[in-house]
Each structure stands twice: as C-alpha cells, then as structure tokens.
Amino acid sequence: MRPTPFSRPTIVAATELLDRHSQAGINRVVIRLGLEAEVSSSSDLSVGKKCALIARAIVLRPDRVLETVDGPMTLGEAVVREAVKLAQPASTDDAHTAFLRGLARDGFVLVPAVGGQNASIRAALPNEIQLPATDDDVHHLLRHFGFITPLGHLDQAIDAHTRGDWAACNAQLRSFLEGLFDDIARLTYPQQAAQLATSDNRRTLLGNEGFLDSGRGEWSIDGKNYVNGLFKMLHTHGSHPGLSNEDHSTFRLHVVLVTAGMYLRRLYRP
Structure with missing residues (x-):
C-alpha cells in the first residue's frame, strides 16, 4: 500500500x-x-x-x-x-x-x-504525483545537499500558503526555485558558477553543460523551453502579483514542488 x-x-x-x-x-x-x-x-x-x-x-x-x-x-x-x-x-x-x-x-x-x-x-491531480511524498523528498534532498537558502524560501512559501497570503507565497516560490538552480550550479560547476553574476547566467550554465536536458525541451538557446517558461509564469506581474488567488497560488506550489523534486533527484542520481 x-x-x-x-x-x-x-x-x-x-x-x-x-x-x-x-x-x-x-x-x-x-x-x-x-x-x-x-x-x-x-x-x-x-x-x-x-x-x-x-x-x-x-x-x-x-x-x-x-x-x-x-x-x-x-x-x-x-x-x-x-x-x-x-x-x-x-x-x-x-x-x-x-x-x-x-x-x-x-x-x-x-x-x-x-x-x-x-x-x-x-x-x-494524478495519484502518481504523490505531493506529500514529493514535498518530503524535496525537503530531505535540500538538507542532504546543504541548500539552506532555498530550503528557507520553500518553508516560507508553504507557511504563506497556509496563511492565505498568496502574493507572499508566489514570491517565495520564485525565490526558492531561483536559489535552487543557483545552488545546483555552484555545486556541479563551482569554478564556472563563481564567475557568473546572475541567476539567469547560472541557469544558462546548467543548460550549456547538459544538466538541463535540451532533448526533453528543458533548455534551448532560443529561450523557448520549460525552465524559462516556468520562470516567466512565476514572474507574472513581478514577484508579487497584484491580484492572485488560491487556485493559482496552489497551482504554482504544485508545479514548483514537482519540478524541484525532479532536478534534485537528478542531482542525487546523475
């Protein structure tokens, strides 16, 4: 069972x-x-x-x-x-x-x-997603890799969702995902990542080095890919959308958890 x-x-x-x-x-x-x-x-x-x-x-x-x-x-x-x-x-x-x-x-x-x-x-959502198990897995792997900053943003996002503060939840989810890719880049390609000034640059590094799979549409040089599309959605009207609602904030939380779980497991089992 x-x-x-x-x-x-x-x-x-x-x-x-x-x-x-x-x-x-x-x-x-x-x-x-x-x-x-x-x-x-x-x-x-x-x-x-x-x-x-x-x-x-x-x-x-x-x-x-x-x-x-x-x-x-x-x-x-x-x-x-x-x-x-x-x-x-x-x-x-x-x-x-x-x-x-x-x-x-x-x-x-x-x-x-x-x-x-x-x-x-x-x-x-489909039963296969198993969101509570995914959430537990994400928290476990964040601690395993020592990704403390993104872990803090994720916990704040969940707390904001619990309070019904949708704008704060949305902002923290974007910060969480941005920090996660930053930390993955610093862990996997420390020398190159140290020379890059922005999170966009570090995500490009992950794409160019193949951590983000171009064959699956996760990354592309024209910007029309899953990761860039996800960040555009998370950044709708800025980090703090003026008008958000429970359904859309919950949708963002689900997508971010599933996405983070996939990349953390990839990092854990390359």
Whole structure:
C-alpha cells in the first residue's frame, strides 16, 4: 500500500475539525480509527483533549494500515476522511480554512454533500504525483545537499500558503526555485558558477553543460523551453502579483514542488 496521501499539516488540521464531535461521537471515531489503546473513552477527558491524543497517535504512525468499511487505508487517510464528514466548504472559520488549504496543497478538493450524502474528497491531480511524498523528498534532498537558502524560501512559501497570503507565497516560490538552480550550479560547476553574476547566467550554465536536458525541451538557446517558461509564469506581474488567488497560488506550489523534486533527484542520481 502507498504511504498516506496527506501531509502532516493536513492530518493535524483534520484532527482539529474532529473537535466538533460530542463525547459519544469522538468515542466512535476513536473506535473506527483503532486508537482505543491511545485514547481513553472516559468522559473525564474533554473532546479537545481526545482530539489532541488522536493527533499525536496519528502523526507518529500515519502509514499504519487500517481495515475499514471502505477497505484498507492508512491511519492518516482515515482521519482525513473522518474530518471530511464534518467539513463545510463554505465555512471560513480557522479550522475549516486550514483543512481545506491542506487538502489543496496535497492535491485534493472537497466535494460538497449532495442529496443527503456526506461530503467527500477527490484527487485534483494524478495519484502518481504523490505531493506529500514529493514535498518530503524535496525537503530531505535540500538538507542532504546543504541548500539552506532555498530550503528557507520553500518553508516560507508553504507557511504563506497556509496563511492565505498568496502574493507572499508566489514570491517565495520564485525565490526558492531561483536559489535552487543557483545552488545546483555552484555545486556541479563551482569554478564556472563563481564567475557568473546572475541567476539567469547560472541557469544558462546548467543548460550549456547538459544538466538541463535540451532533448526533453528543458533548455534551448532560443529561450523557448520549460525552465524559462516556468520562470516567466512565476514572474507574472513581478514577484508579487497584484491580484492572485488560491487556485493559482496552489497551482504554482504544485508545479514548483514537482519540478524541484525532479532536478534534485537528478542531482542525487546523475
């Protein structure tokens, strides 16, 4: 079975939504999640305290497999699906906002309840992309290579997305990708990169030396290639687009994560 398709922030946000349950309701959730050993059913514990214990148990073992009425699934996925039953797409309170943005970052959308049916979720992107795993891989490889500056920009982009600050997220994503290519150039071609003054020059170096694959359209001397096109899109109306929205900011985040993962893995396994 694949790892849970949801990231830690989404799982934590899901457990916070469970706070809307009554004592009886949260106890039923505990049983469905198989967490009786970790979470007492005693009424002496508040619902909020039980939610905190559920969150702790799940973030420690999100990939533990459960047998559910819908078939086997990871504990992380199971708690997200429990939260979906309570989700209200039109709600703007902090708990709902954090949960819906987490789903979006992970490549999922909430489908509102229709005809008495509970709300549900569906993948907005192909399952093969596995965004949470890609994000983890990118963070791991950034630390492996010591790319601390781009790592900081990526973390700030994700934090800005969580807050709903789309312009800041967009700006940090561009800075992250620019810093990533700078650091790759300095690591792979240190002498040449040290003599170059701009990030554009260092990306050209990566293209000329073959790190960027011209045969796949990643680089070309006429500028009509994937990497240049991506930077043009990220730089729409400058680093801080005057009017951005959640959908486009989330799209940028997805594209940048997948792109960064591809080049970091290429660097790791040349």
